[in-house]
Amino acid sequence: FLGYKTVEMSDHDEEHFEQADSGASTTFPKQCSALRKNEHVMIKGRPCKIVDMSTSKTGKHGHAKVHLVALDIFTGKKLEDICPSTHNMDVPVVKRKEYMLMDIDGDGFCSLMDPENSDTKDDIRLPEGELGEQIRAAFEKDDCGMNLTVVAACGEEAILGFKNMPKDQ
Secondary structure (H helix, E strand, O other), rough: OOOOOOOOHHHHHHHOOOOOOOOOOOOOEEEEHHHHOOEEEEOOHHHHHHEEEEOOOOOOOOOOOOEEEEEOOOOOOOOEEEEEEEOOEEEOOEEEEEEEEEOOOOOOOOEOOOOOOOOOOOOEOOHHHHHHHHHHHHHHHHHOEEEEEEEOOOOOEEEEEEOOOOOOO
């Protein structure tokens, strides 16, 4: 007999796994060398759209490095990152959806309706600055309605565009 000892896991040794509430991840991995301009990527924890990228030559013992310049899709802030071309970077799952604008309240929150199922949503604020002013002005003078483009990624949502609906609808 060699004196083997059985080890039992106690309750505090168990592994706990956190799950996203919808079961779907907000990002997925993609090799850095496969990323392209106008695609999305996570930089410093923010969902961004790539506006410029360049690849450096490999060094004597190293890997080619990819230099990414991107704009935060919600704030427009410029972010940069450098990543070895063989490494993976997170790519945000970005969803774009059109909603009909029903109303804008005094605090700047928009009342939106999903044209596919008539669900309403009241938790998105008008964007700051010029876009918000254009939407408010068009809404106040327009009599045939307008659609707003809402982009969602990584638990954030924002209005990123609008268009007036045709007069014949």
